[in-house]
Amino acid sequence: xxxxxxxxxxxxxxxxxxxxxxxxxxxxxxxxxxxxxxxxxxxxxxxxxxxxxxxxxxxxxxxxxxxxxxxxxxxxxxxxxxxxxxxxxxxxxxxxxxxxxxxxxxxxxxxxxxxxxxxxxxxxxxxxxxxxxxxxxxxxxxxxxxxxxxxxxxxxxxxxxxxxxxxxxxxxxxxxxxxxxxxxxxxxxxxxxxxxxxxxxxxxxxxxxxxxxx
Numbered sequence: 001x002x003x004x005x006x007x008x009x010x011x012x013x014x015x016x017x018x019x020x021x022x023x024x025x026x027x028x029x030x031x032x033x034x035x036x037x038x039x040x041x042x043x044x045x046x047x048x049x050x051x052x053x054x055x056x057x058x059x060x061x062x063x064x065x066x067x068x069x070x071x072x073x074x075x076x077x078x079x080x081x082x083x084x085x086x087x088x089x090x091x092x093x094x095x096x097x098x099x100x101x102x103x104x105x106x107x108x109x110x111x112x113x114x115x116x117x118x119x120x121x122x123x124x125x126x127x128x129x130x131x132x133x134x135x136x137x138x139x140x141x142x143x144x145x146x147x148x149x150x151x152x153x154x155x156x157x158x159x160x161x162x163x164x165x166x167x168x169x170x171x172x173x174x175x176x177x178x179x180x181x182x183x184x185x186x187x188x189x190x191x192x193x194x195x196x197x198x199x200x201x202x203x204x205x206x207x208x209x210x211x212x213x214x
Contacts, residue, residue, distance in 0.1 A: 079119060094108075
Protein backbone atom coordinates (compact mmCIF):
# COMPACT_ATOMS: atom_id res chain seq x y z
CA UNK A 1 0.00 0.00 0.00
CA UNK A 2 1.41 3.35 -0.97
CA UNK A 3 1.85 6.10 1.58
CA UNK A 4 0.63 9.63 0.94
CA UNK A 5 4.20 10.62 0.21
CA UNK A 6 4.51 7.99 -2.48
CA UNK A 7 1.20 8.94 -4.00
CA UNK A 8 1.98 12.60 -4.37
CA UNK A 9 5.68 12.26 -5.07
CA UNK A 10 8.68 13.66 -3.21
CA UNK A 11 7.87 16.64 -1.05
CA UNK A 12 4.12 15.95 -0.95
CA UNK A 13 3.90 13.28 1.74
CA UNK A 14 3.28 13.66 5.46
CA UNK A 15 5.86 15.13 7.79
CA UNK A 16 8.11 12.14 7.28
CA UNK A 17 7.91 12.46 3.49
CA UNK A 18 10.80 12.80 1.10
CA UNK A 19 10.83 16.51 0.31
CA UNK A 20 13.94 17.55 -1.59
CA UNK A 21 13.82 21.30 -1.23
CA UNK A 22 15.35 23.54 1.38
CA UNK A 23 12.31 22.97 3.58
CA UNK A 24 13.81 19.61 4.58
CA UNK A 25 12.09 16.25 4.82
CA UNK A 26 8.34 16.45 4.40
CA UNK A 27 8.49 20.06 3.24
CA UNK A 28 8.22 20.94 -0.45
CA UNK A 29 10.79 23.73 -0.44
CA UNK A 30 12.01 24.86 -3.84
CA UNK A 31 12.33 21.24 -4.90
CA UNK A 32 8.74 20.55 -3.79
CA UNK A 33 5.47 22.39 -4.37
CA UNK A 34 6.77 25.80 -5.37
CA UNK A 35 9.67 24.42 -7.37
CA UNK A 36 7.36 22.18 -9.36
CA UNK A 37 4.84 24.86 -10.30
CA UNK A 38 6.63 25.81 -13.49
CA UNK A 39 6.61 22.19 -14.63
CA UNK A 40 2.83 21.95 -14.61
CA UNK A 41 2.31 23.63 -17.98
CA UNK A 42 -0.09 26.41 -19.00
CA UNK A 43 -3.03 24.83 -17.21
CA UNK A 44 -1.46 25.26 -13.80
CA UNK A 45 -0.56 22.38 -11.50
CA UNK A 46 -1.42 18.89 -12.56
CA UNK A 47 -3.92 17.17 -10.31
CA UNK A 48 -5.34 13.68 -10.08
CA UNK A 49 -2.39 11.76 -11.51
CA UNK A 50 -1.19 11.00 -15.02
CA UNK A 51 -4.59 11.61 -16.59
CA UNK A 52 -3.88 15.33 -16.57
CA UNK A 53 -0.50 15.05 -18.24
CA UNK A 54 -0.22 14.62 -22.00
CA UNK A 55 -3.92 14.36 -22.65
CA UNK A 56 -6.04 17.18 -24.09
CA UNK A 57 -6.37 18.99 -20.76
CA UNK A 58 -2.74 19.30 -19.68
CA UNK A 59 0.84 19.46 -20.86
CA UNK A 60 2.71 22.36 -22.37
CA UNK A 61 0.81 23.40 -25.43
CA UNK A 62 1.47 26.88 -26.75
CA UNK A 63 -0.70 30.00 -26.24
CA UNK A 64 -2.35 28.44 -23.23
CA UNK A 65 -3.84 25.62 -25.30
CA UNK A 66 -3.78 21.91 -24.67
CA UNK A 67 -1.27 19.43 -25.77
CA UNK A 68 -3.54 17.36 -27.98
CA UNK A 69 -3.57 13.62 -28.42
CA UNK A 70 -3.84 12.55 -32.06
CA UNK A 71 -4.37 9.28 -33.87
CA UNK A 72 -1.46 7.43 -35.45
CA UNK A 73 -2.93 8.33 -38.84
CA UNK A 74 -2.62 12.02 -38.00
CA UNK A 75 1.04 11.59 -37.11
CA UNK A 76 1.69 9.72 -40.33
CA UNK A 77 -0.03 12.31 -42.52
CA UNK A 78 1.69 15.16 -40.70
CA UNK A 79 5.15 13.68 -41.19
CA UNK A 80 4.57 13.20 -44.90
CA UNK A 81 3.20 16.75 -45.22
CA UNK A 82 6.18 18.24 -43.38
CA UNK A 83 8.75 16.38 -45.44
CA UNK A 84 7.24 17.85 -48.61
CA UNK A 85 8.86 21.12 -47.54
CA UNK A 86 12.34 19.83 -46.68
CA UNK A 87 14.21 17.00 -44.96
CA UNK A 88 13.90 17.15 -41.17
CA UNK A 89 15.06 15.51 -37.97
CA UNK A 90 12.45 13.82 -35.79
CA UNK A 91 12.68 16.45 -33.06
CA UNK A 92 12.31 19.20 -35.62
CA UNK A 93 9.09 17.59 -36.85
CA UNK A 94 7.67 17.59 -33.33
CA UNK A 95 8.46 21.29 -32.95
CA UNK A 96 7.09 22.14 -36.39
CA UNK A 97 3.78 20.40 -35.71
CA UNK A 98 3.45 22.21 -32.39
CA UNK A 99 4.16 25.56 -34.05
CA UNK A 100 1.96 25.03 -37.08
CA UNK A 101 -0.96 23.83 -34.97
CA UNK A 102 -0.70 26.94 -32.82
CA UNK A 103 0.23 24.83 -29.82
CA UNK A 104 -2.94 22.75 -30.01
CA UNK A 105 -1.01 19.57 -30.70
CA UNK A 106 2.53 18.51 -29.90
CA UNK A 107 2.99 14.81 -30.65
CA UNK A 108 5.22 12.81 -28.34
CA UNK A 109 8.47 11.18 -29.44
CA UNK A 110 6.78 7.89 -28.60
CA UNK A 111 4.33 8.44 -31.45
CA UNK A 112 6.63 10.17 -33.95
CA UNK A 113 9.68 7.89 -34.00
CA UNK A 114 7.83 4.58 -34.39
CA UNK A 115 5.86 6.17 -37.24
CA UNK A 116 9.09 7.30 -38.89
CA UNK A 117 10.42 3.76 -38.67
CA UNK A 118 7.19 2.42 -40.17
CA UNK A 119 7.31 4.90 -43.06
CA UNK A 120 10.92 3.99 -43.70
CA UNK A 121 10.05 0.28 -43.70
CA UNK A 122 7.32 1.03 -46.24
CA UNK A 123 9.79 2.81 -48.48
CA UNK A 124 8.03 6.18 -48.20
CA UNK A 125 10.91 7.96 -46.48
CA UNK A 126 14.66 7.47 -46.23
CA UNK A 127 17.14 8.55 -43.58
CA UNK A 128 20.75 9.65 -43.47
CA UNK A 129 22.88 10.30 -40.41
CA UNK A 130 23.89 13.93 -40.02
CA UNK A 131 25.74 15.17 -36.97
CA UNK A 132 24.79 12.07 -35.03
CA UNK A 133 21.10 12.50 -35.86
CA UNK A 134 18.89 10.96 -38.49
CA UNK A 135 17.72 13.30 -41.23
CA UNK A 136 14.54 12.07 -42.91
CA UNK A 137 13.40 12.84 -46.45
CA UNK A 138 10.69 11.63 -48.82
CA UNK A 139 11.32 8.99 -51.44
CA UNK A 140 9.54 9.23 -54.79
CA UNK A 141 6.83 6.93 -53.46
CA UNK A 142 6.61 9.02 -50.31
CA UNK A 143 6.19 12.24 -52.26
CA UNK A 144 3.34 10.67 -54.20
CA UNK A 145 1.70 9.60 -50.94
CA UNK A 146 2.23 13.07 -49.47
CA UNK A 147 0.67 14.74 -52.52
CA UNK A 148 -2.37 12.52 -52.13
CA UNK A 149 -2.73 13.33 -48.44
CA UNK A 150 -3.91 16.46 -46.60
CA UNK A 151 -1.83 19.61 -46.88
CA UNK A 152 -1.97 20.53 -43.19
CA UNK A 153 -3.38 17.66 -41.11
CA UNK A 154 -2.29 19.35 -37.88
CA UNK A 155 -4.94 22.05 -38.34
CA UNK A 156 -7.63 19.62 -37.18
CA UNK A 157 -6.01 19.29 -33.75
CA UNK A 158 -7.44 22.50 -32.29
CA UNK A 159 -10.89 22.29 -33.85
CA UNK A 160 -13.78 21.63 -31.53
CA UNK A 161 -11.80 22.65 -28.45
CA UNK A 162 -13.70 24.77 -25.92
CA UNK A 163 -10.95 27.26 -25.07
CA UNK A 164 -13.12 29.07 -22.49
CA UNK A 165 -13.73 25.80 -20.64
CA UNK A 166 -10.02 25.06 -20.69
CA UNK A 167 -9.34 28.42 -19.08
CA UNK A 168 -11.84 27.60 -16.33
CA UNK A 169 -10.15 24.25 -15.78
CA UNK A 170 -6.78 25.92 -15.46
CA UNK A 171 -8.04 28.42 -12.89
CA UNK A 172 -9.81 25.73 -10.87
CA UNK A 173 -6.81 23.42 -10.86
CA UNK A 174 -4.35 26.18 -10.02
CA UNK A 175 -6.58 27.50 -7.24
CA UNK A 176 -6.91 24.04 -5.74
CA UNK A 177 -3.18 23.43 -5.64
CA UNK A 178 -2.42 26.95 -4.43
CA UNK A 179 -4.68 26.30 -1.44
CA UNK A 180 -3.08 22.90 -0.92
CA UNK A 181 0.36 24.51 -1.02
CA UNK A 182 -0.57 27.06 1.63
CA UNK A 183 -1.79 24.35 3.98
CA UNK A 184 1.34 22.32 3.31
CA UNK A 185 3.70 25.22 4.05
CA UNK A 186 2.00 26.62 7.13
CA UNK A 187 -0.22 23.88 8.53
CA UNK A 188 0.41 21.30 11.20
CA UNK A 189 0.86 17.61 10.45
CA UNK A 190 -2.82 17.02 11.25
CA UNK A 191 -3.88 19.83 8.91
CA UNK A 192 -1.69 18.43 6.15
CA UNK A 193 -3.30 15.02 6.56
CA UNK A 194 -6.73 16.63 6.27
CA UNK A 195 -5.63 18.48 3.13
CA UNK A 196 -4.46 15.22 1.56
CA UNK A 197 -7.81 13.65 2.40
CA UNK A 198 -9.62 16.50 0.66
CA UNK A 199 -7.49 16.07 -2.48
CA UNK A 200 -8.00 12.31 -2.52
CA UNK A 201 -11.74 12.64 -1.93
CA UNK A 202 -12.04 15.20 -4.73
CA UNK A 203 -10.26 12.88 -7.13
CA UNK A 204 -12.53 9.97 -6.22
CA UNK A 205 -15.63 12.12 -6.69
CA UNK A 206 -14.44 13.17 -10.15
CA UNK A 207 -14.10 9.54 -11.19
CA UNK A 208 -17.53 8.80 -9.73
CA UNK A 209 -18.96 11.47 -12.03
CA UNK A 210 -17.70 9.46 -14.99
CA UNK A 211 -19.19 6.32 -13.48
CA UNK A 212 -22.55 8.08 -12.93
CA UNK A 213 -22.45 7.27 -9.25
CA UNK A 214 -23.39 9.46 -6.32
